[in-house]
Amino acid sequence: xxxxxxxxxxxxxxxxxxxxxxxxxxxxxxxxxxxxxxxxxxxxxxxxxxxxxxxxxxxxxxxxxxxxxxxxxxxxxxxxxxxxxxxxxxxxxxxxxxxxxxxxxxxxxxxxxxxxxxxxxxx
Numbered sequence: 001x002x003x004x005x006x007x008x009x010x011x012x013x014x015x016x017x018x019x020x021x022x023x024x025x026x027x028x029x030x031x032x033x034x035x036x037x038x039x040x041x042x043x044x045x046x047x048x049x050x051x052x053x054x055x056x057x058x059x060x061x062x063x064x065x066x067x068x069x070x071x072x073x074x075x076x077x078x079x080x081x082x083x084x085x086x087x088x089x090x091x092x093x094x095x096x097x098x099x100x101x102x103x104x105x106x107x108x109x110x111x112x113x114x115x116x117x118x119x120x121x122x123x
Contacts, residue, residue, distance in 0.1 A: 002041050005032040052092045
């Protein structure tokens, strides 16, 4: 109930509209609104556990040594007899790896040119 009222307040509905929509008393909506404004009601966060969490340190060590996700998957299956798919390992590794930074090249127009030679063989 609290989260429904909070969501409806966030989209701009007033107390009367919320009371009608949820079929509750306006006084109840006002009480909930007051709690939301005071910060007493926070949306809960749910952290799901992965089957690979117990092996996190081992996976990080494999990554530091330069192993690919395919090899990490094979090693985990051989060493621990895990029944886990490759795509699960790949998703887990993607969460562990930091994103590569993007640095834009800033130069005045016409001063610098860039060429992508990736398709040079197709012409």
